[in-house]
Amino acid sequence: MDAPVLYAELHLAKTQGLRSTSPPSPQQDACRGPGWHRVALKLGCVGLILLLMGLSVLVGFLVQKPLIEKCSVAVQENKTEPTVRSTILECPRDWHLHWNKCLFISQTSRPWAEGLADCSLRGATLLLIGDGKELKLLQDFSKGKGQQFFIGLKYVQEDKVWKWMNGSILNTNLLRITGKNEENSCALISHTEVFSDSCSSDxxxxxxxxxxRV
Structure with a gap:
């Protein structure tokens, strides 16, 4: 009876040895996974992180860009502001400001031609009236002075028209000249009218x- 028992023991040991050397089960190998899968997963995570960082930087730039542009505009305005403020318009001494003109009132009485020459020496010309509103203001100014003044308007006998010193023809809808239209006639302005008088009168x-500009 010893032989069968010995055979059974050897057979049992052989069977257990075969079981211990068998390959791992498919379920355990699938759980572990190949090594390149793990590397790919890590690279994917790194790429996702970099992508999120890039989007964060881009959003921050887009938010800050309008603020930078506003600051740039404000700096430009601050740079140009002193230039605008430094451009001041004023009249020379003894001249009177009237709209966009500087006016000089003579203190002496002379013929029209001498008045024209005096204005030329001062870098100016005899007065030109642009419209009815300016005429009214000048007449009020004349009333305050209590005088009448030669202006840059003369009758041209050859053309039978009144002409300003800049060569333009008088618009009779703007103002009407009272008095005679004849040779050697020049216009004067008073507080009530614009009238004709001899250019030789004082x-x-x-x-x-x-x-x-200063």
């Missing part, structure tokens, strides 16, 4: 020039 005059 009267005060008004010169005009544009405002000076």
């Amino acid at each position: 009267n005060h005059w008004i010169c005009q020039k544009t405002l000076k």
Whole structure:
């Protein structure tokens, strides 16, 4: 009876040895996974992190860009502001500001031609009236002075028209000249009218020039 028992023991040991050397089960190998899968997973995580960082930087730039542009505009405005403020228009000494003109009132009475020459020496010309509103203001100014003044308007006998010193023809809808239209006639302004008188008569005059930039 010893032989069968010995055989059974050997058979049992052989069977257990075969079981211990068998390959791992498919379920355990699938759980562990190949090594390249783990590397790919890590790389994917790193790429996702970099992508999120890039989007964060881009959003921050887009938010800050309008603020940078506003600051740039404000700086430009601050740079140009002193230049605008430094551009001041004023009249020379002894001249009167009237709209966009500087006016000089003569203190002496002379013929029209001498008044014209005096204005020229001052870098100006005899007064030119632009419209009815300016005419009204000048008439009020004349009333305050209590005088009448030669202006830059003369009758041209050859053309039978009144002409301003800049060569333009008088617009009779703007103002009407009372008195005679004849050779050697020049226009004067008073507080009530614009009238014709001899260019040889002695009267005060008004010169005009544009405002000076300082």
